[in-house]
Amino acid sequence: MTETIEDIEIELLLQAVYQHYHYDFRNYARASIKRRLLHARSQLGYDSISAMQSDVLHDRTMLPRLLNYLTVQVSEMFRDPSYFRALREKVIPHLRTYASLKVWVAGCSNGEELYSLSILFREEGLAHKTLFYATDINPTALQAAEAGVYPLDQIRLFTENHRKSGGHSSLSDYYTADYGRAVFDKSLRSQVVFSDHSLVTDAVFGEMHLISCRNVLIYFNRELQNHAIGLFHDSLARRGFLGIGSKESLRFSEHAGSFSEFVGDEKIYQRTTP
Structure with missing residues (x-):
């Protein structure tokens, strides 16, 4: 099918952002990234993607604004409560056996999942021996996560999820x-390291006992999903745990054989290979 002018503009913008700023969105699911870029163009008042690209390249203040459209910052504390219950009842008993723990919240967004895990680990008596890594490619989101401030009207939902x-x-x-x-x-957040990290371009940074990366892979194409899952595999201790989103899967990854389903209904896997 012939590419439209708009499709070509999008391709050029993504390439420009990668070459100039080293943020790589080229292998994100194209329908999703196109939808977000068209929304950004409209909201930021540009007539074309090319006009927006010019400002992104020549005005560094534009990049954070664009990142707010390209990265998804919608979450809630204890989202999908059954996932956290499974961690509490099935995974935590295994983690208790370690003298110290490292937990990576990959794509932490505004921090809701980080605080959910921090509270859960405190309730289970593991907070004192756990170091959390909270990472995202969006510096604005990382600042919000580190602040730990949320609208009060969201607390009723957060409270019910926690229960x-x-x-x-x-x-x-x-x-x-x-x-x-x-x-x-x-x-x-006293034992949390907040860090800018890209699942596309950055390497592993430690041996983790639990990685929670939910509702991020769905925005990647198949190639990038496979890359990220390989990164998680290499970042996990043997017998370490990986939690992904309810609509995500390891099934089509070349690394699928390196994991076993631990709590299949909740998409919690355990690394099984050396």
């Missing part, structure tokens, strides 16, 4: 309400 996840305490123990915001306790 359904098997929480042993009240979520209100972990935040203070302030001018329509919920400010989560600094102690929840």
